[in-house]
Amino acid sequence: MMTDNQTRNSTPSSFVPMAAANALAFLLRWLSPDEEQAVQHYQKLRRKLIELFARRGVSSSALEELADDTLERAGRKLATGEVIRQQEPMAYLHGVAGNVLHEYWRAQQQRAVREIPIEEATALEFDSRRQREQQEHQRWLDCLDEFLSSLQPEEESLLRSCYHDNPQQQIANRRAAAKRLNLAETGLRARLSRLRHSLERKVRACVERRQK
Amino acid sequence: MTDQHKVMNKWNDNPAEREMAGYLLGEMSEQEQADFEMRYLADDSMFEQTLTVKQELIDAYVRNHLDAATREKFERHFLATPEGQKEVAFARALREKLTAPVLNAPVVTEPAKLQPSKLSAWLAGWTLREIALATATGLLLVAGGGLFIQNRKLRSEVSELKTEAAVQARHNAALQEQLARQQSPNPSPSPLPNPSPEATVEAYNFLAINLSPDTAREPGDITPLKASADNQRPRLRLALNFKLAGLSCNLTLQTPSGTKFERRNLRARHNATGYFVTAEFPDVTLQPGTYRITIRGRDDDDKQEVTLPYHFRIAPPGKQ
Secondary structure: OOOHHHHHHOOHHHOOOHHHHHHHHHHHHHHOOOHHHHHHHHHHHHHHHHHHHHHOOOOHHHHHHHHHHHHHHHHHHHHOOOOOOOOOHHHHHHHHHHHHHHHHHHHHHHHHHHHOOHHHHHHOOOOOHHHHHHHHHHHHHHHHHHHHOOOOHHHHHHHHHHOOOOHHHHHHHHHHHHHHOOOOHHHHHHHHHHHHHHHHHHHHHHHHHHHO | OHHHHHHHOHHHOOHHHHHHHHHHOOOOOHHHHHHHHHHHHHOHHHHHHHHHHHHHHHHHHHOOOOOHHHHHHHHHOHHHOHHHHHHHHHHHHHHHHHHOOOOOOOOOOOOOOOOHHHHHHHHHOOOHHHHHHHHHHHHHHHHHHHHHHHHHHHHHHHHHHHHHHHHHHHHHHHHHHHHHHHHOOOOOOOOOOOOOHHHHHOOOEEEEEEEOOHHHOOOOOOOOEOOOOOOEEEEEEEEOOOOEHHHEEEEEEEOOOOOEEEEEEEEOEEEOOEEEEEEEOOOOOOOOEEEEEEEEEEEOOOOOEEEEEEEEEEOOOOOO
């Protein structure tokens, strides 16, 4: 999931010069002849790649780097004059992502053998884990407080009614909300999903700031 | 809970969403997974829908709305990723916040401002007795309003306590079920313990147990351990006498009653004494008897499958 910063930095113009810029130009042209549309495509692809790497178990701090690496490699390939068959562009991109992922896991394995310090190996095991979890949970709650209060009252009320511990009550509340807002159930789900996603993005950025 | 799950989650009724849930729960083969990812790279609406299903799956997990099999898959696959853990951490916090009662501050509305001249003129028509009566009525209304607000606050607190009690009751039921399974003479094989989300935040009383493989010690060399309380759970640290290929292995713990608990893809760590893995079993309450552990992994040197046995014994109460 992207933070606000990540979203801002995902515009291709924030890329640094050299060969990467050239590769990016090729990639954008390949995505669409229209510059604006190409940038939108690029941002969507980047977000999808981040999600793909997340589901494949990549650590949160490496997600963006891997997504950028994938797009840059694809661009570099295009810059060399390689033709990607138009029927299978996503299969090609997926293949590049697979290579990037493979290299990531190989590097992780080597690091795991080399880098675990002795004292950490014994200390990290048991004792402070629960305490760390509790502190982390508290950080999530504090950040949520900050952002829940910044929601519009109707947004907060929608969240409160549509997420309920009792499944039957949740269904009834969602039906009532859909009727009230004159939305189909799928429309309500999409609206809730966007609202929750936007809240999560802000809260995660806050939690990460507080962790530092 | 299965029925609730079916009612609750739309992806059960919709083949496309069932496929999305299957992807998120790790039900697909590598090829199916790759095909699915290629499709969502190309299709924006499919991607957005997958994110919606993901959120609903996470929320159903933290609210204990998933059936046991789905829950197990979720824990093994989704929750095994760092990003998945963060997403669940957010959902847990959101659940806690959204289920907390809202204590609305009493709304203070400014009384309509009357022009002094109009007020004087208005009051001029009242007798002293009428003014006293109106003042008393006003005071009663204010007191009544205060009582109403206080009452609403108390109702919220009662509702919160009821929610807590329900959570505790669910947790107790899960523990009792676990105990019954352990005491059953013919326990049905339990593939993976499914702690409720509430259970995972409870502070368990763990007994740390360090073990070497049985192959590395003399036969019969087991000192029975004494569990100091009834509700102690095992926290294992198992030394390995080889280097794991890929540094991951599977572990099975068998309790004295024969129930098996599994942990998959455990990461091995390394220190000066060699490689080791750790695992906690919050669902296993230590009972007198012998516990057997098996670790399966691949040896990095000769690429052969290796199985390492371990065991420990818990002494009956009062014995050492």
